[in-house]
Amino acid sequence: MRAFEDFKVGDIMEFGPVAVTAAAIKSFAARFDPQPTHLDEAARQNTILDGLFASGLHTVCMHMRLFADGILRDSTSMGSPGVEEVRYLAPVRAGDSLTLRVEIIGMRPSKSRPERGLVNFRSHMVNADDKPVLEMTATLMFGRRAAAGGKEVAR
Amino acid sequence: MTYFEDLRVGTRTEVGSHTFTADEIKAFAREFDPQPFHLDEEAAARSHFGALCASGWHTAAVCLRHIVLECHRQQAELRRRGEPVASTGPSPGLRDLKWPRPVYVGDTIAFAQEVVELRTLASRPGVGLRIARHTGTNQREELVYSVLSSTFIDRRYNAG
Numbered sequence: 428m429r430a431f432e433d434f435k436v437g438d439i440m441e442f443g444p445v446a447v448t449a450a451a452i453k454s455f456a457a458r459f460d461p462q463p464t465h466l467d468e469a470a471r472q473n474t475i476l477d478g479l480f481a482s483g484l485h486t487v488c489m490h491m492r493l494f495a496d497g498i499l500r501d502s503t504s505m506g507s508p509g510v511e512e513v514r515y516l517a518p519v520r521a522g523d524s525l526t527l528r529v530e531i532i533g534m535r536p537s538k539s540r541p542e543r544g545l546v547n548f549r550s551h552m553v554n555a556d557d558k559p560v561l562e563m564t565a566t567l568m569f570g571r572r573a574a575a576g577g578k579e580v581a582r
Numbered sequence: 583m584t585y586f587e588d589l590r591v592g593t594r595t596e597v598g599s600h601t602f603t604a605d606e607i608k609a610f611a612r613e614f615d616p617q618p619f620h621l622d623e624e625a626a627a628r629s630h631f632g633a634l635c636a637s638g639w640h641t642a643a644v645c646l647r648h649i650v651l652e653c654h655r656q657q658a659e660l661r662r663r664g665e666p667v668a669s670t671g672p673s674p675g676l677r678d679l680k681w682p683r684p685v686y687v688g689d690t691i692a693f694a695q696e697v698v699e700l701r702t703l704a705s706r707p708g709v710g711l712r713i714a715r716h717t718g719t720n721q722r723e724e725l726v727y728s729v730l731s732s733t734f735i736d737r738r739y740n741a742g
Contacts, residue, residue, distance in 0.1 A: 459643035483673050490616040510679040
């Protein structure tokens with residue numbers, strides 16, 4: 428099981444790809460972001476972008492799924508206190524294929540909860556042309572394998 | 583949505599509330615965030631959360647739905663009065679997102695939006711950038727979600 432101690436600053440991991448379909452774009456939008464730009468190829472679009480493209484939060488959720496399958500499954504994940512930043516760098520369209528790249532940029536044991544550690548990462552979703560469409564900087568909590576005093580806390 | 587020039591820093595809008603059910607928490611988790619404490623009551627009870635709780639992105643997604651529906655209500659009202667409607671979006675991103683407490687089964691989260699900054703852009707004269715704080719607060723008045731979300735909004739002189 429992957430615990431806090433198994434990460435290392437500078438580690439780079441890559442997962443996916445995930446295929447983006449028009450049906451998935453519209454399904455997410457109908458439930459969570461029902462704007463014409465995410466629902467209808469023919470709708471009047473906004474001033475900056477034309478055509479159907481995915482809700483930014485949909486791309487975030489696809490990122491989450493790749494992250495969960497690639498890193499959090501069979502780990503001591505304790506969730507996340509928050510996300511420093513998400514940047515939407517380019518529109519995600521039907522037919523795109525997105526790969527997740529994750530770099531560990533920092534880690535420290537929790538001061539108040541010695542059985543936990545915080546891992547900072549910067550990640551990108553990149554399309555088939557290797558162009559980044561999303562950048563995220565966020566923090567995750569993981570159980571530590573050995574807390575202060577050598578007591579085994581993560582099983 | 584009114585035009586960028588019509589927006590005011592400090593305007594706060596209550597956009598609606600939502601009660602999270604176990605079924606929808608698990609369905610969202612299966613699709614986007616398959617971690618044990620979002621998928622299974624027993625595994626969640628053994629975790630530090632102590633009970634089944636929603637993916638943070640599920641809370642974010644339900645908040646977004648309420649923000650968009652409020653925007654649609656405002657647009658419908660403008661159309662009813664025969665006034666022009668500005669187009670909004672896309673968003674260049676978000677920052678300072680926090681999930682200070684879990685959202686558990688049965689929690690009712692009230693969502694709100696407050697305009698915190700309005701920025702004109704030399705690079706995009708047709709639109710302005712609205713930065714808004716979106717929040718979610720549970721039935722015990724505890725903050726469970728907070729984010730600064732940026733959205734491009736049409737400027738008035740850009741219209742027609």
